[in-house]
Amino acid sequence: MDESTNASVGKSDATEIFASRVVPAPSLSSQRIVLDSVYSWYVLGILTVSYSLAYIDRQLLNLLVDPIKHSLLISDTQISLIQGSAFIAAYLLASPFFGRLVDSTNRRNVLLFGVCAWSICTALCGKADTYSELFIARFGVGVSEACAFPVGCSLIADYFSARRAARALSILTLGPLLGGGFSLVAGGLVIAFADSVRQHVPEFANLVTWKLAFVLVGLPGFLLALVLLTVREPTRRVALKAIADDRKYTSREAAAYIWARRGFYMRIYFGIGMQAIVALGVPTWLPSFLIRYHHVPPALVGYHFGLLVVTCGSIGVVVGPWVSRLLERKGYDDAALRASAMSMCLMTVACAAIPVMPGPISALTAAACAIFFWSIPAANITVAMQLGTPNRMRGVVSSLFTFFAQLIGFGIGPTAIALITDRIFHDPKMVGASLGIVCSIASAVAVLLIFSALPQYRKLLDDERHVRPS
Template identity: 50%
Template structure:
């Protein structure tokens, strides 16, 4: 082998090591961003802020930062060193999470929260660009499903362990007098920020993977005009996929935002019980659903469906729609918990399948951009429309807080139905793009190597 060439072995131990670090990054991002939800009253009391000010910190400060940063990171991922982007992002959001605990007033906390939103926007685009270059086509769905577990692990762990962190922080303050000037909620933020700094140290051991097909002229970074031209040319596929992303974001974020309130109001369940039970259900059913996705898609593909990944996602959305319709009809807490378990399972199953479908037909030189647009759509519509829509329907349509279950039914089932229509009408467009990829029409004509094949790429001078 020429000494100016370097190999990348697909599906290797190194590939799985990088995947573990990416999944851990994704999980920590969810823990860091959701800790604030458990500390509403202590934060308000210490900083003397109103509900409106807190909602600004909780929602607008984070999502506005995400909106500003996601497209930028999407572009940077396609043209610069992805390892360094992730390393910088993890370090910054860990420091900003710790700085949330140092805040003494509204603006300090808002700025720190803004920093968390900016830096966390890098994770998904980096992963969607790197993972397809580390795994063969056969292993890619499974790798993406493991990465998608990060949302379930982070979301569930934030509920299960959030209370434990707060209790531990209170004990630390009692044991170490030097920390007595900090409130419990402030030390909690500092403690949650520390694992990210440890993760940054592990990321230093990772080398930037060579970009797929970078030995060819076509692998040069796309210009923004070329990215826009590709998106416009395939707008039937991307438009429908992003519409599904918006709808899935509504369901995915409405359920954790309002379903615990539904359980507390309608069934009188204690808040602590709701926290650990919903957290455990999220970890179990979300994890199983996410891991089951590639298996269902593979079964359909073996039966001759080239669009097996999107077809399996369609089936999951049908299940989600049916369960959302059933929400207000639960007569006991057990039935209500079974319904949320089913919804979380159905929301988790398509996660890796959608990512696989998107990356399978997108040129490697613009995967960061398309991934950032996807996650941006999920976050913006999910945070900006979903929970607010449930609140408005509860107050303006049903006229009472006890009707939150009916509001969840209306908002989530409507979103699931629109998402299903977007996916089912996208199957044909997905097959057409797959045929183009297999025939060598796209910008990257090289056939993707199978597991164990070494891809040789000239090293940079």
């Protein structure tokens, strides 16, 4: 496979290389797809809502642990398997499959199927009467939600120019933050108005509150599916120098392409996995640290920390592309990855500071800094991979990106913190120290991986310049 399939993601270079033909949308409309148009931003809004809704459905279970345990007569271990293993195993198994579908079929239809499927499975969680039924329904949620990220990344690459792609991807990556926050709101509203809903809707009269919550949260997905019908599947854009290469790649070709550039891709994948340890470990154990060590009431912890996650995370995601453009203006071709590595350096300091802060407010401040700095790389790393990968492989690259993030983040982060607390410190109050150790080490490893990927990234850019036609 020719090196000319690589693409530069520097501002001026990427804009030139990925300036594409404006082409008619296939079959669904005779109108032309105009990059960065009002319609492009409309589609982005729908994609972001879809990604957010996936996280609302995913996180709702965490609010209903005790009523589910009491209703189904299951243990903490069993509920933890439903929370983690049932979802993540399904998500990881389905991610490569959806990545291939995104590269070879109608992406809007893939997302349409996914939204309907995860909405049905979420509602089925509310119809479960046994542990096995709930486990299977949760598995279905994990399988179907695996499509959201690769579909969103691939469509954005064809609806936005290189100049606007980073901003668009930064908005898409707000989905998990918004979804995680709104899941708390949605669950709380359902619980508060459960009796009223049962009274006015006879079909729900026999549902206990936790079952009603799943059913009601699953229903909005079908409305979103109707809105998705207004999204047109755009013709896939290709580099000017590689128009003839707009073809479907076999799994063997895709694997060979990534392996040949493993110095770049593997550093990115493992680097984002290390970053995911922090992104999952801090929200999982910081509340316990504040409650056990600083004696903060649980209700206040949930409110204040939830607010920090939404606000600081959202600001970091939006600021990320701005930092990248600032470095571009200073002459750094590798600005997207350089900005990510720099923010991860500061993330390391913030993580190490959390357990040594003298009070709960200062500990929350350090956590807010960590959240802000781990959010900056989200869009920058994603756009670098999307614009640097052939169109028909972007789904696979994106699915592997989220695969490694979920696998390493969920597989190591929260469990490693708990093991250090239980096996080394033998004191539940030391969970803050465990959190600081695991997250600061993971952050430092992420910094090393991303910084070491910069030469590989610059080499890809140099190769691109040498093969670009005059």
